[in-house]
Amino acid sequence: MYQNFASKYDALMTNADYKKRTEYLCSLFSAYGKKPKLLLDLACGTGEFSVRFAKKGISVIGVDISEDMLYIASEKARKNKTDILFLCQDAKDLDLYGTVDGAICCLDSLNHITDYEDFCKVMAKVSLFLEKDCLFIFDLNTQYKHKNVLKDNTFVFEQKDIYCVWQNETKGNLTDIALDFFVKSGDTYIKESEYITERAYTKAEIGSALKKAGLEILNVLDDMTENPATAKSERVIYVTRKI
Numbered sequence: 708m709y710q711n712f713a714s715k716y717d718a719l720m721t722n723a724d725y726k727k728r729t730e731y732l733c734s735l736f737s738a739y740g741k742k743p744k745l746l747l748d749l750a751c752g753t754g755e756f757s758v759r760f761a762k763k764g765i766s767v768i769g770v771d772i773s774e775d776m777l778y779i780a781s782e783k784a785r786k787n788k789t790d791i792l793f794l795c796q797d798a799k800d801l802d803l804y805g806t807v808d809g810a811i812c813c814l815d816s817l818n819h820i821t822d823y824e825d826f827c828k829v830m831a832k833v834s835l836f837l838e839k840d841c842l843f844i845f846d847l848n849t850q851y852k853h854k855n856v857l858k859d860n861t862f863v864f865e866q867k868d869i870y871c872v873w874q875n876e877t878k879g880n881l882t883d884i885a886l887d888f889f890v891k892s893g894d895t896y897i898k899e900s901e902y903i904t905e906r907a908y909t910k911a912e913i914g915s916a917l918k919k920a921g922l923e924i925l926n927v928l929d930d931m932t933e934n935p936a937t938a939k940s941e942r943v944i945y946v947t948r949k950i
Contacts, residue, residue: 713775715888716753718866723814729759731931732811732844735946739925741842743809749798749833749845750816754780754791761789768803769793799825801832808838812845815942818905821881823912830920837949843922844946846930850880852941853907857882870896880907913945922947 736742743765748757751769753776761767761784769791771777777793784791796802798812798820810833820826833843848857858877865871868891876883884903889896917924928934930942 713753713773713779715869715871715890716776717755717779718869719864719871720755720814721866723755725755725759728813728931729756729763732756732813733760733763735844735944736809736842739842739946739948741809741840743807743841745807745809747803747807747810747833747836749801749810749812749829750819751780751793752776752814752816754783754793756811756813757791757793758783758787758789761791762787765809767791768807770796770798770801772797799828799832801829801836803836806836806838808841810837810841810843810845812843815846815848815905817845818848818907819903821904821906823908823916826906826908826912827916827919830916830922834920834922834949839949841949842925842946843949844944846942846944847913848905848907848942849936849940850907850909851939853877853880853882853905856941857905880909881905882907917945917947921950923950 745766746760748767748769751757751771754769757767757769757780769780774795777795781793820829837843857875860875862873870889872887874885882905884905886901888899890899914924924945925948926946927936928944929936929940930944936943
């Protein structure tokens, strides 16, 4: 599960602007007067958000399905002298030791859940462990992005000692992603591959899953803005509240 991707993830995500995105998420919590004391970082990956929130004095529980991602996250937390609880769990089987008063899921992680029943289970699990009136903020790649940006396209990313070819094949609401990494080793490059599938959910599907889970939609925003999402938004931010 993301074995080859884990060690390259941070190098290939330099454009994510974690600092700016963390400040943005904090501003959304503050706008509703719901700054968390204990935050769930669902699908935390290599722990970049977990560490940044922890450095703000917020207690964090980071959850991810990938042991390789969590190993990197744990090392990152140690180097930054932050005390974060990391749990290796499938999001649909989320099981915390108690409730949290805030939750996030960032950078299209929920799109990687390709079965709608599982998507609904994840929403229900987050709601179960989220205190009443507290916020779950997450983002999703949109149908527009899948159909007009990702569909059947190939992208190339080049960073120091890593060259990545990203190939997409879209069928309906699913996009299969083939990632080929060429990693420099001495005078040669070693090829490694990873295969991922993303699903683009409809507004109706998302709304229904949230309603069943007891989560109320407070706002749907264009990514990293205070503006409402539009028909051409590529990534949208959902601000939801536990009823």
